[in-house]
Amino acid sequence: MKAAFYTLGCKVNQYETEYMAEVLSKAGFEIVSPNEEADYYIINSCTVTATADQKTRQNVRKFKRKHPDSVVILTGCMPQAFPEQAQELKQADIVLTNKSNDEILDLINKHSTSHNRIVRIDKHQKGDKFKDCNIAHFSERIRAFVKIEDGCDRFCSYCIIPTSRGRVRSKSLESLKSEVKTLGENGIKEIVLVGINLSAYGKDCDFNLVDAVRICADDDNILRVRLGSLEPDHITDDVIEGLAKIEKFCSQFHISLQSGCNRTLKNMNRHYTADEYRILCNKLNDTFDDCTLTTDVMVGFHDETEEDFADSLEFVRSIGFQKIHTFPYSERKGTVASKRGDNVPKHIKEKRAETMISLADKIRFDYLKTLIGKEVSVLFENMVAPGVFQGYTKNYIPVRLQSENDIIGKEICVTVKSVDIENDCVISSL
16 A cells, blocks of 8 residues: 655644654555555645645645545644634545544544545643654654644734644653654754744753753764754743753754734734844854854734834844745634734735845845855755755755765765855855
């Protein structure tokens, strides 16, 4: 039997896809590309925006249309947050939620026996515990995402995530240690710790993010430890000080901003001011050499005026983020913000997004130019063209190097020679 996965959304979803693929592989399934013929097509959905929901619906219908005799399975955040919409997608033969991903094999076996449509909506409950779903390999081969946290307690006014992911819960340190050991033995060189609200890791226990990073760094097979997307809260002085003492820790921080305007931040229920966010960035820059700061920025949130957007734009310029993910506000039914309406016209959102992206591109290009002539240490991950390999510096700058030898998995010191704007990377030589 062949199974193919199509994954939408964040690094947590990618990790969970890897977990489900390993479950099926151990049961004798051959995992193939979603572009190939398969008996089962599993769509692991995202629901963070309306566009993500649209892509989910389109792909469920597409796979059933192209492969009418196959079994189409829908899982992930969309059926978790919007079960009625998921049930209406009749092209999905099996519907389950991210909470029940560990039951995918049982549901497949049940369907193969009954041939009846299965809809399994298992809602998150207060007091749920972290479900261990450890993996042994990762598709990227050198760098593995490892999920250590799930859920969020922030309740930002625009966000459906607490509904689709439940409350904060954390993987045990013992489970993490075992998983990292297995990954390291199987060739993984870099661990990226990920979560829905990663900076809240350990909030429900008696440990924190520093403990998780230290466990990964203590494994002899692991060369680097990196953090996924973070929220500003819980990144305390103690956490910063603890991370700075770990030699293998990569000083790249992707800290969600959403807006640089205090009025908008308050409307979003973001629990911090622009000045507080700036103070955190300054602390990180002062503590870590070659620190890289990247972020997410939303434009066109409810009631965002031209003055509000200008404040946000100026804040981004003043921080000098090395990379910015910009996206327009998307109203999500069931959130506090959805009750206020969506009163910024689409064309204005698009214009503001273009302006923010243009500024972000200039900041990034200017930063990459400052690297020319510098020596950097790169862990090479893959070959992007014949004889051309790509990897990343510790602060997550993509670097390409031409080599006659296979250097995948090797950490090499190179000199930056130029900037490749089209491929968003720098070109190096030995």
